[in-house]
Amino acid sequence: MKDLLLLVVFFSLFLAACTHSEVVIFTTGEVDLVASGPLMEGSNTAQGEYQPALEQWLKSKDANLADLRDAKLVKASFVLPDSMNSSLISEITLHLAAENADMQKVGVLNPVPEGQTGIALQIAQDQKRIADFLRQPNMTFVADINIKKDTMPDMHLKGIFEFQITINR
Amino acid sequence: MYMKSFWLLCSLIAITITASAQDNGDQLIGLWEPSNGKVRVKIEKIGSKYYGKIVWLREPLNPETNQPKVDKNNPDESMRGVPLKGYRLLKDFVHKNGEWTDGTIYDPESGSTYSCVIKAKDENTLDIRGYVGVKALGRTDVWKRVKLK
Numbered sequence: 001m002k003d004l005l006l007l008v009v010f011f012s013l014f015l016a017a018c019t020h021s022e023v024v025i026f027t028t029g030e031v032d033l034v035a036s037g038p039l040m041e042g043s044n045t046a047q048g049e050y051q052p053a054l055e056q057w058l059k060s061k062d063a064n065l066a067d068l069r070d071a072k073l074v075k076a077s078f079v080l081p082d083s084m085n086s087s088l089i090s091e092i093t094l095h096l097a098a099e100n101a102d103m104q105k106v107g108v109l110n111p112v113p114e115g116q117t118g119i120a121l122q123i124a125q126d127q128k129r130i131a132d133f134l135r136q137p138n139m140t141f142v143a144d145i146n147i148k149k150d151t152m153p154d155m156h157l158k159g160i161f162e163f164q165i166t167i168n169r
Numbered sequence: 170m171y172m173k174s175f176w177l178l179c180s181l182i183a184i185t186i187t188a189s190a191q192d193n194g195d196q197l198i199g200l201w202e203p204s205n206g207k208v209r210v211k212i213e214k215i216g217s218k219y220y221g222k223i224v225w226l227r228e229p230l231n232p233e234t235n236q237p238k239v240d241k242n243n244p245d246e247s248m249r250g251v252p253l254k255g256y257r258l259l260k261d262f263v264h265k266n267g268e269w270t271d272g273t274i275y276d277p278e279s280g281s282t283y284s285c286v287i288k289a290k291d292e293n294t295l296d297i298r299g300y301v302g303v304k305a306l307g308r309t310d311v312w313k314r315v316k317l318k
Contacts (some may be wrong), residue, residue, distance in 0.1 A: 015237045039274040040287055041257035042224055042254065042255075043211075043222060043223070043254055044227075045213065045222075047215060084225050089250075090252075091252045093251050093252070093253065093255060093256075093257075095257060097215050097216065097218070097220075098216075099217065099218075101216075101263050101275070102260065103220065103257065103261055105248060105251065105257065108248060108251045109249055110239070110250045110252055111249065122250070123246065123247070124245055124247055124248050125245055125246070125247040125248075126244070126245035126247070126248070138216075140215055140216060142215060144222060144255040144257065145255075146202075146252060146254055
């Protein structure tokens with residue numbers, strides 16, 4: 001029994017030594033999140049669909065989807081349109097949503113500093129199975145925005161999101 | 170001529186049934202109030218799933234700080250600054266067999282997330298059942314639709 005246990009431990013160490021992982025950064029580029037007006041004072045939702053196309057991107061790294069071990073959002077920032085700045089927004093919370101993954105809250109900014117045209121969110125420490133979102137053909141960035149007063153037009157936020165991806169090698 | 174009319178009628182019936190099935194799922198969309206009246210929750214559809222967020226609180230300010238209430242009991246410390254107004258309470262519900270399942274409900278007072286199933290008693294009343302593991306180990310609350318004037 002002792003020999004068997006030793007053999008299992010040795011085999012596990014051997015396997016761990018043979019495989020290693022690489023961490024790479026994947027940036028989405030601009031994602032347009034839209035909250036359709038008229039927007040009322042209080043909570044509103046802006047959504048932006050995104051196609052990760054991760055398989056193609058991984059090929060450029062000599063990897064494929066099966067090598068994708070883990071992922072984590074590390075940066076989330078928004079650029080506001082010229083016609084407005086952050087003074088209209090009191091708080092913003094960011095979620096990821098997808099058909100075959102459970103919605104996750106991944107970032108927040110509370111309070112939103114006034115007079116800015118660009119804002120960066122505080123990122124959630126506790127993130128689970130973010131890779132599941134990136135594996136899918138489509139995912140949605142959902143921003144819950146508390147605004148300070150009624151406003152008529154649609155609100156467009158340009159989001160840029162950075163993921164840290166771990167690939168098995 | 171008769172056969173043509175028959176097939177046309179069958180197609181119309183099929184379209185109506187399909188449309189009704191989709192409409193029944195969207196019956197959840199709207200503004201709802203739990204039995205304790207502390208919050209109002211707006212349920213909306215993102216993609217093919219349903220989500221609900223708090224849009225109104227009866228007592229929006231923390232009496233200790235006089236600031237808007239935040240998710241102070243969240244197990245993730247980095248997310249304890251998330252405001253309760255706008256908080257996503259209900260997540261990932263899928264309409265199946267006349268009910269909305271596979272979703273979760275979050276209790277900001279305890280920081281706990283529960284599995285959840287929603288049934289419509291009628292157009293303006295929901296049974297929201299949160300549970301741990303099996304549906305028998307849970308609690309049901311009745312939510313009423315809030316009609317905007």
